[in-house]
Amino acid sequence: NAGVMQNPRHLVRRRGQEARLRCSPMKGHSHVYWYRQLPEEGLKFMVYLQKENIIDESGMPKERFSAEFPKEGPSILRIQQVVRGDSAAYFCASSPPSVDTEAFFGQGTRLTVV
């Protein structure tokens, strides 16, 4: 059973470009969570999705950021018109339908905006 797969591992974008980060959850997991880790800080919750539904986006910036988890395919975190402050590690986690369990993390995508 493969773990949570994130790609790419490293992404470099110029200011103003779009960044697309992908996350394939573990087999049997229908819940996906995105977190952002700024340098020297802990992980900060961004958004919680189930298939085709955004359940909780209380941690998402109001502009430029969006997330989806389609019926087929990976979850996508999209950042439009990236700025230097978006440089961070972005982690995806997944969990099974049961609510009383922790999520399992992917290895993260390190986004660098130049």
Place this chain on the structure above:
Amino acid sequence: AQTVTQSQPEMSVQEAETVTLSCTYDTSESNYYLFWYKQPPSRQMILVIRQEAYKQQNATENRFSVNFQKAAKSFSLKISDSQLGDTAMYFCAFMKLPNAGKSTFGDGTTLTVKP
């Protein structure tokens, strides 16, 4: 809203000795989980140990154990017989049920194990 505080940004310990990492949290919830995660230089988030708030017994996992003081809202991690491979950033995390997977993390403690 929940908050998690790790008051020790950096710690070091000699190989084979014991070290304790501190964590306090603030919540009005009664049903929750607490976690310690390890993040080595590879950046992978590795679950070290989990504690359910309704359990009075402290969780243990091999060389790792916790001291969970619910009334004091304290959740420290003890690492016994420290090994060089324990060198990493350690994060304390709080998860309110039933929001499985949505956790609040502390800012981390960088632990260095010295030979």
